[in-house]
Amino acid sequence: MWEEKVTISGPYNFDLALSRLALDPLNTVDIEQRLVRVPLAFNDKKIVADIIATGTLEKPEFIVRASDEKEKTLHRLTEIFQWDVVLLHVHEHFQTTELKDLFNDHFGTPLVLEFDPFSSLIKSIIHQQVNLKFAFTLTERFVQAFGEEIDGVWFHPSPEKVAQLKVEQLREFQFSGRKAEYVIGIGALTASGQLDFKKLKTMADAEVSNELIKIRGVGPWTVENFLMFALGRPNLFPIGDIGIQNALKKYFQLEEKPSLAIMEKYKEQWNPYLSYAALYLWRSME
Template identity: 65%
Template sequence: MWQETISIPGPYNFDLALDRLSLDPLHAVDLDSRTVKVPVANGSERQIATVKGTGSLEIPQFHITAEGSKEQTLSVLKEIFRWDVELRKIHDHFQSTDLKPIFDAHYGTPLVLDFDPFGSLLKCIIHQQLNLSFAYTLTQRFVHAYGIEKDGVWFYPTPDKVARLTVEEFRKLQFSGRKAEYVIGIAELAAEGKLDFASMRNQADAEIENSLIKIRGVGPWTVQNFLMFALGRPNLFPIADIGLQNALKKHYGLDQKPTIAEMEQLKEPWEPYLSYASLYLWRSIE
């Protein structure tokens, strides 16, 4: 067991980050103690890293307690929590845009990543065309049925294990037959090494999209959410997302959800930080 304290430049609103993480019942979050337990997989080894916020909005600090490789775990946590991203620069960018009130209200909220790229892609598939509450419930059923639990923290099942499941087993969890086939198909590709999540970190968004879009069940919405929440890419705006449409409707006081053409026009001033525009808009209605 080792411990480490990390300090980063502010702003960084760890409390709002924890609040969003707590929406997912699979996350071991304690809002009162400002902690989250993160599953860290290194090959067949599964370790848990506890991250506790000990600093403030403007002077962020985190106390980490974990086992296993210190260097590898710190690298994973840095990537997940985006400790290397200058949130002040992003905040300043939106001060001259229509989203200024939302960025002021959620000042310093980071784009925290999903804890596992394979799990992130599966979650994107599971969440397709479902309301958020049932999407989380369905994902939780799947992970509880086939994942691994360690000290109250859940790890997504491995690609090998998911690839061996049958559509009937998914149907018992209330998956549609088609969605079950999509999940199994992605797991088979990952198990065969045809989906290399590690190499994706060095690939351009377009290259990843061209690769993923060929997979059955993967559309633009799935690709964009994966790029955002598995790889932390900063300039994604999933226009087909109903939550974003509702957030824009609310923010601009529209009678109906904006059209695709209207959204394309609205988002222009928000580049190159469209992922943060998406995140803060979601936060405005969550």
């Protein structure tokens, strides 16, 4: 077991990040202890990393503990929790925009990634066209049936495991037939190496989109969600997302949800940090 102190530049609101992680019942989060336990897989080695916040919003500091793979673990946690992003630059950008008050309310909220790109894509497929509560329930059933629990932390099933599933097995958990086919298909593509997440990390947003949109079951919303929450790309704004539309309606006190044309106009001034605008708007509704 090793332990490392990590200090980053503020602001960084880990408590708001934890509250969002806590929405997912599969995540192991302790709000009072300011703790999250992260499942990490390096090839065939599975590791649980504990992150405990010991600092403040302005002076963020963390204790990281894990059993092995110190260098890889710290690198991956830096990616997931975006510890190398200077959030003050993001905040200052929005002080000259109409979202100033929103960014003041959610000061220092980071864009935290899903713990694993493959499970992020599978989760996006599961979440399609169902309400958030049922989406979490479906994902929880899926992971607890086919994943693995280590030291009280759930790991999503591997691509190889997912590829071997039958549609009927997922139908038992209230998956639609089509959604079950999509999930198994993505498992098969990943297991065979046709879908390579390491390669996607090196590609531009448009290139990633072109690769993913070919996959059965993957549409624009899923691509944008993946770019934001699997790859941490900072300049995505899913204008087709109902949650964002409702958040804009509420924030700007509109009589009805904004049209796509109005949303395109709004977002011009939010470049190059559109992902943060989207995240903070979602947060305003959560």
